[in-house]
Amino acid sequence: MTLPLPHPALQAADPELAALVGAEEQLQADTLRLIPSENYVSRAVLEASGTVLQNKYSEGYAGRRYYEGQQNIDQVERLAVARAKALFGVEHANVQPYSGSPANLAVYLAFAEPGDTVMGMALPMGGHLTHGWGVSATGRWFRGVQYGVRQDTGLIDFDEVRELALKERPKIIFCGGTALPRTIDFAAFADIAQESGAVLVADVAHIAGLIAGGAHPSPVPHADVVSTTTHKTLRGPRGAMLMSREEHAKAIDKAVFPGLQGGPHNQTTAAIAVALHEAAQPSFRDYAHAVVANARALAEELLARGFDLVSGGTDNHLILMDLTPKNVPGKVAAKALDRAGIVVNYNTVPYDPRKPFDPSGVRIGTPSLTSRGLGTQHMAAVAEWIDRGVTAAGTGDEDALAAIRAEVAELMAAFPAPGLS
Numbered sequence: 001m002t003l004p005l006p007h008p009a010l011q012a013a014d015p016e017l018a019a020l021v022g023a024e025e026q027l028q029a030d031t032l033r034l035i036p037s038e039n040y041v042s043r044a045v046l047e048a049s050g051t052v053l054q055n056k057y058s059e060g061y062a063g064r065r066y067y068e069g070q071q072n073i074d075q076v077e078r079l080a081v082a083r084a085k086a087l088f089g090v091e092h093a094n095v096q097p098y099s100g101s102p103a104n105l106a107v108y109l110a111f112a113e114p115g116d117t118v119m120g121m122a123l124p125m126g127g128h129l130t131h132g133w134g135v136s137a138t139g140r141w142f143r144g145v146q147y148g149v150r151q152d153t154g155l156i157d158f159d160e161v162r163e164l165a166l167k168e169r170p171k172i173i174f175c176g177g178t179a180l181p182r183t184i185d186f187a188a189f190a191d192i193a194q195e196s197g198a199v200l201v202a203d204v205a206h207i208a209g210l211i212a213g214g215a216h217p218s219p220v221p222h223a224d225v226v227s228t229t230t231h232k233t234l235r236g237p238r239g240a241m242l243m244s245r246e247e248h249a250k251a252i253d254k255a256v257f258p259g260l261q262g263g264p265h266n267q268t269t270a271a272i273a274v275a276l277h278e279a280a281q282p283s284f285r286d287y288a289h290a291v292v293a294n295a296r297a298l299a300e301e302l303l304a305r306g307f308d309l310v311s312g313g314t315d316n317h318l319i320l321m322d323l324t325p326k327n328v329p330g331k332v333a334a335k336a337l338d339r340a341g342i343v344v345n346y347n348t349v350p351y352d353p354r355k356p357f358d359p360s361g362v363r364i365g366t367p368s369l370t371s372r373g374l375g376t377q378h379m380a381a382v383a384e385w386i387d388r389g390v391t392a393a394g395t396g397d398e399d400a401l402a403a404i405r406a407e408v409a410e411l412m413a414a415f416p417a418p419g420l421s
């Protein structure tokens with residue numbers, strides 16, 4: 001298929017918008033997308049999320065709705081729920097949260113009262129806004145206490161986490177985050193949660209696909225609740241799920257609806273069902289392991305080029321680079337790499353002396369390039385482009401960035417993206 005993809009009705013009704021969609025298709029095809037929270041969904045997932053299921057209101061749950069005409073919608077949601085339960089080995093799954101942030105908000109509604117103490121990893125250490133960080137509603141309406149990683153190792157210090165939990169007695173402890181390059185020890189968090197009487201929530205938004213594919217340990221049965229988005233390594237539509245043991249099923253369902261949301265986005269539920277079906281195939285296990293193998297290979301190549309990686313490398317899909325030794329701020333590097341056709345995001349590193357909107361680091365990941373079929377044999381070229389791009393960012397060499405962009409586009413043309421081919 002050549003780009004832009006055919007969208008005949010859209011083209012006829014709104015050529016201005018159709019042109020923007022076409023330009024985005026071309027951009028996603030031509031560039032090396034290294035943002036670790038992004039991916040390429042399949043054509044099947046795209047089609048499911050663009051169906052007339054979106055015309056239907058269905059507040060409630062399958063068999064218990066507030067609107068009639070649910071003959072098909074109930075089956076769609078039951079299919080998604082059954083597939084989530086089978087894939088992750090959980091007793092209960094709610095597939096209705098609109099996205100990861102509302103899913104986490106539902107967890108607060110289920111297990112805490114405003115003003116209660118909650119605990120999570122600090123945002124600048126790699127946690128998520130919704131884990132009780134100050135600018136988030138979760139940090140304003142609850143009393144967030146935060147743990148981090150050790151400065152010398154870049155790893156979580158479980159003695160510190162335990163001490164904090166026993167002192168502060170949080171209602172909820174969140175583990176998981178957005179910039180954690182290492183395996184999460186769910187069992188260690190579960191011990192601490194049990195000792196301190198907290199509900200443990202494993203927020204696996206980033207690594208859900210790795211867990212489904214057996215490339216990262218599962219939080220089941222350690223965590224009371226598993227929260228995840230569906231659009232990162234899991235390679236589904238933008239959405240989320242909350243999973244738990246049966247004992248918490250009622251509290252979670254009540255919190256999502258009617259506690260927080262109205263009608264579920266049925267077209268998204270359908271696309272989640274498709275993505276879960278894809279993730280249950282043997283080929284997805286290969287995908288998950290290839291994501292990690294690529295990240296490890298890329299980390300080695302970057303280390304060989306003198307890059308400073310937080311925690312010294314990676315166990316998963318993500319690499320956090322501290323560019324301080326390269327004398328290039330993260331934002332300057334990210335913007336230059338973007339001009340070179342390499343899409344990354346600037347990110348704080350633990351104990352960052354710079355400001356959050358102008359930090360020292362860059363965060364990269366391998367889910368998207370692995371979806372296109374790039375393998376470990378390509379990681380030297382990727383590291384080389386990053387190295388040349390960061391150097392060019394420092395010297396302001398726009399010609400070098402343009403040269404990289406052409407080389408990137410040439411390689412990517414040989415690896416068509418799912419959903420775009």
Ligand SMILES: *Cc1c(COP(=O)(O)O)cnc(C)c1O
Pocket residue numbers: 037099100101102104127128130176177178203204205206229239
């Ligand atoms: C992405 C992410 C979220 C939020 O997801 P949105 O869909 O962007 O609201 C929550 N927690 C973690 C750990 C994430 O990585």
